[in-house]
Structure formats: structure tokens, C-alpha cells
Amino acid sequence: MENPGVNEPQHSTNACTAALSAVEDTLYVIGGKWKLKIIIAIKEHGRMRFNELQRTVEGISARVLSNELKDLELNGFIKRNVYTKSPVVIEYQLTGYSDTLDGLLKSLVEWGTMHREKIRQDSRQAATQNN
Amino acid sequence: MENPGVNEPQHSTNACTAALSAVEDTLYVIGGKWKLKIIIAIKEHGRMRFNELQRTVEGISARVLSNELKDLELNGFIKRNVYTKSPVVIEYQLTGYSDTLDGLLKSLVEWGTMHREKIRQDSRQAATQNN
DNA sequence: GTTACTACTAACCTTTAGTATACTAGTAAC
């Protein structure tokens, strides 16, 4: 196999550290409490303005939202559109690059769903054994 | 489609918040600076002892390693084996449940690799346009 | 007795992430 996957044990240290830093990069870019929530919110609504995002992404403060939007723009996930009417309106929308996250998002959702179900069954089983 | 994916826009708020909390759960369990590094290290080496892990996972302190191992054991990813010879030896190994992470790990590695390549090409293109 | 290995743990400190509150400048309705 040409493609170094994760399923096969990797006894090559180089391939392993490359995989490790790739994982690190990913978690660095999409990790944290808010980034994926913001992306998913815009994915759901289409174009969104700042205050609209702050109302939709529950619990986020203006400061953090502002920082996250800058990060997301730097990483090419969103585009900031300025409309110089009055009042000045600024809209954020997802770029095509954000679509590259779809497979990863799907994996994250699937695993989280599966894990929650497992936890539920584990605690149910534990309750049965205590009786 | 019965299965709520991420590729399709989700206008159902319920499906969306369910997806969001699944993603949150996943990042809560495998997120952070060390968890995946530890899992990958044990995946590579097989059974590992505490000090061996500390030497392999570069930069981790005993305190943090100890905490992470407890977390990983609680979440069912690793098993702690105690051998009461002298000296007492304790070995950590992956459980079958850790294999459920394979697909997710693959997604994380793939996206990180792709993203790094994109960054590289972007900066190369920027350099060309400055000439 | 000193050193070194086993596997940790306690106390403390720093760094990072996130929160809270207030504030800015521009426009417009009441």
C-alpha cells in the first residue's frame, strides 16, 4: 500500500511522526470550543452577520467570536463581505474550502454518536448488575 | 435519508444540535494536546510501561501522563495491567474499543496532510506573485 | 550508604482559553 493509513501498525517512525503532526495540525485548526460551531451555524444559515452569529452560537462573547472569525478567515474557511451601504453590513459566508471538512465532520459526528450510545449501554449494564 | 449526515444542509435544528453535541463529545474525549499521541504511541509499540511512554511521547510530564492515562482508561481506550513481581511492573495496552477511532484518525491525518499541502502551495503562489 | 530504577503523586506556577462588562463610531427612528 502506497498510502500510509492508520489501520496498519506503523513501524516506520517517520510515517508515524508525519501522521502525528498532521493530526496536530488538524486539531489546531478546527479545535477549541467554538470553531466548528461557527462553521456549522453558517453552513446551516448561509450568509450571516456578526450579531446574527452571536445570537445563534449560544454563549459566545463578542470578543471570542471576533477572534474566531479572524482565525477562520485566515485559514480560508470563511469569507468576509463588506457592504458599504448605510448602515455598513458585513456578511460572513463559507468558502469552498470549508467543504473539505465534510468528511472529517462526518467522522466526528459518527464517532461521538456511537460513543454516547456505548456510554448509555455501559451504564445500563452496570445498573442491571447492581440489582 | 435516515442517517443525518453533515454533507446535506440541515434545516432541522434538532438534527443540527444533535450533530453539534456529538462533535463536542468527540473532541472532549480525544481532544487536548496528548491523548491521541499516547494512543498512537501504544498502537505503534504494543504494550508500554509508564516511563517508556514518558520517554516516547516527547515533552509530556509525569503528572500529565498520569492524568491522561486515567482519562483514557476511564473512556475504555486502554487497559492497565499490573504484574506483581518485583519490581512491580505496570503495562498499558490498547483495548478493542480504541480501534473504533481508526476511521476518525484516518480523517484527521488526511485532512491535516491535505491542509499542510494547501498552505505550502498558497505561500509558494504568494511568493511567485511578489516577483 | 548512595545511586538508580519502578510508578507514580503533591504543591505550585504559568500559559492559554474563555468570560464579563464596558466602550467606540456611524446611522437612524422616536
Next chain:
DNA sequence: GTTACTAGTATACTAAAGGTTAGTAGTAAC
């Protein structure tokens, strides 16, 4: 003039994560 909207920024704070250093108890070699 006051209120409220636009999109944020400034300052100060708390909480969580992680790092540093030292120390524990047991075993064994020198």
C-alpha cells in the same frame, strides 16, 4: 436627546490545561 441598531475593540478577570520541581515507597546493584 435618548434609544437602538450596525460591527466590533479594550480592559480586566476567571477557569482550565499544562509545566516544573520535588518527593513518595519499594527493590536492587555497587
